Amino acid sequence: QVQLVESGGGLVQAGDSLRLSCAASGRTFSNYAMGWFRQAPGKEREAVAAITWNGGSTYYGNSVKGRFTISRDNANNTVYLQMNSLKPEDTAVYYCAAKSSTLPYLNHRAYNYWGQGTQVTVSS
Numbered sequence: 001q002v003q004l005v006e007s008g009g010g011l012v013q014a015g016d017s018l019r020l021s022c023a024a025s026g027r028t029f030s031n032y033a034m035g036w037f038r039q040a041p042g043k044e045r046e047a048v049a050a051i052t053w054n055g056g057s058t059y060y061g062n063s064v065k066g067r068f069t070i071s072r073d074n075a076n077n078t079v080y081l082q083m084n085s086l087k088p089e090d091t092a093v094y095y096c097a098a099k100s101s102t103l104p105y106l107n108h109r110a111y112n113y114w115g116q117g118t119q120v121t122v123s124s
Contacts, residue, residue, distance in 0.1 A: 002026045002098045002113040009094060009118030012086055016122070020081040022096030022115055029077040030054070033099035036070060036081045037108055038092035038120075047106035048094070049081060059105045063089075086122045093117040 008020040020036070035050035049070035050059045058070050069082040079096055095117045103110035 002029070002032065004096050004098065004113060004115035006094065006096050006115045006118040009120045011121045011123065014087055014122055014124050016086050017082070017084045018086060018120060019083065020094055020096075020118060020120070022079045022081075024077045024079070024098065030074040032113075033105060034070075034072060034079040035097045035099060035105065035108075035111055036079075036094060037097060037111075038090075038094045039117075040092040043092075045095075045108050046092075047108065050099070050105035051079065052105075061106060083120070086120075088122045088124045091120060091122050093119050 003025045005023045012018055030053055033052050036048040037045050038048050039045045047061045048064055051070045051072055055072050067085045072079040096115045097111035098113040099110050100112040101110045
């Protein structure tokens with residue numbers, strides 16, 4: 001079992017930056033690839049970014065490529081999402097998740113462990 005707690009969300013203006021953190025506890029954090037997903041009201045869950053267990057590879061959803069960066073610190077059991085050039089359409093609840101299957105990294109069904117989410121609101 002892995003417990004995940006997100007933090008760092010908030011209300012920002014378009015063009016601003018924000019960094020989300022996800023602290024993990026429980027099973028060995030470095031055993032898991034990690035992902036960030038988001039869901040806006042009335043919309044399906046969307047893959048934002050994912051990172052392999054050692055940070056060697058990263059994957060991004062098309063809507064955030066070039067603006068968001070995922071990273072991890074295995075020594076501190078934390079995964080981060082740096083979000084730059086934020087747009088109103090980035091407004092959503094952001095979730096971190098631990099990957100537990102061989103499905104593709106940006107497929108939410110690959111992830112069994114989820115945090116409670118943190119709200120990000122970008123005003124225009």
